[in-house]
Amino acid sequence: xxxxxxxxxxxxxxxxxxxxxxxxxxxxxxxxxxxxxxxxxxxxxxxxxxxxxxxxxxxxxxxxxxxxxxxxxxxxxxxxxxxxxxxxxxxxxxxxxxxxxxxxxxxxxxxxxxxxxxxxxxxxxxxxxxxxxxxxxxxxxxxxxxxxxxxxxxxxxxxxxxxxxxxxxxxxxxxxxxxxxxxxxxxxxxxxxxxxxxxxxxxxxxxxxxxxxxxxxxxxxxxxxxxxxxxxxxxxxxxxxxxxxxx
Amino acid sequence: xxxxxxxxxxxxxxxxxxxxxxxxxxxxxxxxxxxxxxxxxxxxxxxxxxxxxxxxxxxxxxxxxxxxxxxxxxxxxxxxxxxxxxxxxxxxxxxxxxxxxxxxxxxxxxxxxxxxxxxxxxxxxxxxxxxxxxxxxxxxxxxxxxxxxxxxxxxxxxxxxxxxxxxxxxxxxxxxxxxxxxxxxxxxxxxxxxxxxxxxxxxxxxxxxxxxxxxxxxxxxxxxxxxxxxxxxxxxxxxxxxxxxxxxxxxxxxxxxxxxxxxxxxxxxxxxxxxxxxxxxxxxxxxxxxxxxxxxxxxxxxxxxxxxxxxxxxxxxxxxxxxxxxxxxxxxxxxxxxxxxxxxxxxxxxxxxxxxxxxxxxxxxxxxxxxxxxxxxxxxxxxxxxxxxxxxxxxxxxxxxxxxxxxxxxxxxxxxxxxxxxxxxxxxxxxxxxxxxxxxxxxxxxxxxxxxxxxx
Numbered sequence: 001x002x003x004x005x006x007x008x009x010x011x012x013x014x015x016x017x018x019x020x021x022x023x024x025x026x027x028x029x030x031x032x033x034x035x036x037x038x039x040x041x042x043x044x045x046x047x048x049x050x051x052x053x054x055x056x057x058x059x060x061x062x063x064x065x066x067x068x069x070x071x072x073x074x075x076x077x078x079x080x081x082x083x084x085x086x087x088x089x090x091x092x093x094x095x096x097x098x099x100x101x102x103x104x105x106x107x108x109x110x111x112x113x114x115x116x117x118x119x120x121x122x123x124x125x126x127x128x129x130x131x132x133x134x135x136x137x138x139x140x141x142x143x144x145x146x147x148x149x150x151x152x153x154x155x156x157x158x159x160x161x162x163x164x165x166x167x168x169x170x171x172x173x174x175x176x177x178x179x180x181x182x183x184x185x186x187x188x189x190x191x192x193x194x195x196x197x198x199x200x201x202x203x204x205x206x207x208x209x210x211x212x213x214x215x216x217x218x219x220x221x222x223x224x225x226x227x228x229x230x231x232x233x234x235x236x237x238x239x240x241x242x243x244x245x246x247x
Numbered sequence: 248x249x250x251x252x253x254x255x256x257x258x259x260x261x262x263x264x265x266x267x268x269x270x271x272x273x274x275x276x277x278x279x280x281x282x283x284x285x286x287x288x289x290x291x292x293x294x295x296x297x298x299x300x301x302x303x304x305x306x307x308x309x310x311x312x313x314x315x316x317x318x319x320x321x322x323x324x325x326x327x328x329x330x331x332x333x334x335x336x337x338x339x340x341x342x343x344x345x346x347x348x349x350x351x352x353x354x355x356x357x358x359x360x361x362x363x364x365x366x367x368x369x370x371x372x373x374x375x376x377x378x379x380x381x382x383x384x385x386x387x388x389x390x391x392x393x394x395x396x397x398x399x400x401x402x403x404x405x406x407x408x409x410x411x412x413x414x415x416x417x418x419x420x421x422x423x424x425x426x427x428x429x430x431x432x433x434x435x436x437x438x439x440x441x442x443x444x445x446x447x448x449x450x451x452x453x454x455x456x457x458x459x460x461x462x463x464x465x466x467x468x469x470x471x472x473x474x475x476x477x478x479x480x481x482x483x484x485x486x487x488x489x490x491x492x493x494x495x496x497x498x499x500x501x502x503x504x505x506x507x508x509x510x511x512x513x514x515x516x517x518x519x520x521x522x523x524x525x526x527x528x529x530x531x532x533x534x535x536x537x538x539x540x541x542x543x544x545x546x547x548x549x550x551x552x553x554x555x556x557x558x559x560x561x562x563x564x565x566x567x568x569x570x571x572x573x574x575x576x577x578x579x580x581x582x583x584x585x586x587x588x589x590x591x592x593x594x595x596x597x598x599x600x601x602x603x604x605x606x607x608x609x610x611x612x613x614x615x616x617x618x619x620x621x622x623x624x625x626x627x628x629x630x631x632x633x634x635x636x637x638x639x640x641x642x643x644x645x646x647x648x649x650x651x652x653x654x655x656x657x658x659x660x661x662x663x664x665x666x667x668x669x670x671x672x673x674x675x676x677x678x679x680x681x682x683x684x685x686x687x688x689x690x691x692x693x694x695x696x697x698x699x700x701x702x703x
Contacts, residue, residue: 169298169316195315196345220319222297223312224281 040071048073049209051181162206163214164228166221170195172202174217174228182210190228193221208232248564249273249324249348253317254288255298255307256328259618259634260540261288264326267556276320278313280306282626287618296320301628307331310338314345324348324563330630333539336361350563352517352538359514363535364407364445370521373509375533378524380447388428394446395424401449404428406435406442413438417449452684453524454493455479456531458506459547461518461558463568468511470503471553472577474546477683478672480595480693485665486672487543488582489550492643492681493525502531507572510536518544518559524685542585542635545616549581549639579612580643582650586617587631590663591693599627603661608653612639612646615657625662633659643681647673668693671700 048068065074166172174191178184184204192199204210211229215221251274254264261277265288268275277292282301289295298316299306306312308331317325325342327333327350336357339349351357360366371377381394384407395402395418404427406414414435418424428444436442454477462468475491476484490499506521520537544555553575562568589595602623607615617634625633638653640646651673654666672678675696677687688696 169296169312170319196311196318198311222316223299223306224297 040069044068044071044073160232161211162204162208162230162232163226164190164202164205164230166193166223166225166227167202168193168195168200169222170200170220172215172217172219172221172227173199174202174213178204178210178228180210180213184208184210184230202227204228204230206230206232248566249560251276251320251322251324252350252560253278253313253320253322253325254292254328255313255316255325256331256333257283257286257288257307257618257629258632259616260328260542261286262291262618263616264328264556265292267554267560268326270554271557271560273560276316276322278307278316280628282628285623287620287623294320301626303331303629310335310341313338314342314347317342317347318345322347324350324560326350326560327539329539329542334361334537348563350517350560352515352519356514356516357538360536360538366536367533369513370509370533370536373512374505375509375521376531378447378450378532378534381445384443384445385428388425391424391428391444391446392421395421398446398448400424401451403447403449404431404444405447406431406439407445408435408439408441408443414444450524450526450532452527452686453477454491454683455484455522455685456491456493456502456525457520457522457537457541458503459518459520459544459555460507460510460515461555461562461568462507462511462515463562464516464565465567466511466514467568468507468515469568469570469572469575470507471547471551471555471575473499473503474543476543477685478678478688479685480688482685484543485585485587485688486582486669487546488580488643488646489546490577490580491525494529498529506533517562518555542632543583545614545635545637546581546583549612549614549637550577550579551575552578579639579641580646581637581639582646584636584638584650584654584669585665586633586636586657586659586669587665588625588633588662589631589665591665591668591697593663595665595693597627597631598663599625601625601661602659604658605660606656606658607634608636608656610649610653612649613637613653614639619659633662633664647679667697667700671696674700674703 048066065072067073170193172191172193175189178188178190184190185207186204188204189201190204190210191202193202194200208230211231213228214226221227248271252264252268253276254261254268255278256264257279261279265275265277274293276294276296277288278296278298279286279289280299280301280303281297283289284297296316296319298312299309310332313325313332316322323346325347327335327338332338333351334357336354339351339354339357342349343354352360359369367377379398381391381398385391385394400421401417401419402424404414404416404418404424414431416427416431418427431444432442435444454475456473456475456477458473459471460468461471472489473491474487474489475493476487477493478484478486490496494502502523506523510519510521515536515538517538518540520541522534522537523531524534525531540556540559547553548555553570558568587595588598588600590598602619602621602625605617605619605621605623607617614637615634616637619633636650636653636657638646638650640649651670654670654673657666659666671693677683677691
């Protein structure tokens, strides 16, 4: 996995120096020291990481870093994710046309489905245009929605997150127990899509931590629509920490 | 009138219905499966909604998915197109129960015409000739022989629950009948779970002629002439034309008039088609009714100038027909060619793939109903229909000449299509002389048609 996307929990060199310990994992470190480190990583993964992921998801920030004691925890949003999963059909261009007045959605109506005019390459094309526009004002590239990476949206958006999608067309209701920050396992129920009164389960596609909700409770959704982000990396880091502590 | 219509179909008919909605100033939502995300109707729609995966049973054939899509998009009616849920009375009933309108006959009307055998009895009692046959189900072998003698040989043994040719057998003598009954019973039992059989007079060298009708909610009905669909391959229509070259104008008028009279008396509602077999002597026999808009409806539209899909929508909305029989005037001759992604040189195997280049023909009287565009990938999950070329001209001869030009202009690169079989038909004596019968293409063989065309 690319390093720039991995939420990292590390002991900073500064903190280590202050504690009078040798930096890094030297063979001289005692078993007790290592056990203590693992316990600390465990605790951070359990308590701090979910909260940070929730905050990141809600904030629209690219990166959050906090220090706690000797530890620094940094959570970074994937380079092209910020604009991407929100740029679904909700951003569909207005279909108002001459002679087509009144084509807006009814209040509480359907918002999530795909607009016919919205084609996937649009975002990529826009980003490419921005980055190839060398004569443009400084900062053009940075301001492009595709973000620093400047990557097209055609590439695999992110190997560090999975997205729970809708199993049917209907009204989405999240499960109260599966709120942002909750750790879930693959197959856990995250909510349901109501199809003519029959709930169809929305399940976690992988082990991870519940991240951003991409739709509102009570919103109409179409088949296959992206509903809830599951952050995999956090879970993996936490798991690794867990395994390490058991070692 | 409706405010917003959900189009629960795909391909060219979804596009056709979308155009009808726009003509009427009604908003439309195209419901699509994952396999049709890049399809033309989805791209041209004001709104589109994914209702399920490629598997039609979980998308276009799923009543809950379709109805849920209609509800969440704020539609008040559903247009089912043809195929899929278009003649499913159970679906129509559930649609109604959700306070939506099914664009087609109401559920109770669909229900009345859902059984072919009882429909034949009903319309037979209202003046339509039906194919002579046994009085109901054969009780036993003795009863079968008795009935066979009464109807006359050759005969067709048919399963009562059947369809698709399974369990059917043609017999020429009482001895053949006796020998075949047990085989047909066991075939019918394994195919339909019901071994009831009946007998029908075998009609050789028949033509398929169908009458288009429209009946409004107030019992006012008209016919819009007939179409000849005798050019078939394994019971699949591939070319339709109107008027039929098989009947005189008087006989055509008699057929159409009797058809609309019977169907109005039977309480039919909305647009529909009555199918008949016509024998060599011009006798016609009612076989079944199609309670939907049909693939070949543009033939009638070209002949009459009447938009059948907007008519269908208006009738479903409870509007009166608005015109009488005297207002329906058929002019000239129209031919429709079904352009399929299949290879005539290889047993018409269906093809899927990317359309590399597409050019629709033009000119006076030429209409192309198709969902193709260059770059479109034809998915392998559905039928092979790529579009329909419809050509109109003042006479049959002129329509054939125009058709040759139009077929020559039509370009569909990247896929193998059946365009060569249409060109071969237009070069065949049987078609040019108007002598096509439903079994001719299968009897002579498509390859013989293609070879004959290559020589000329």
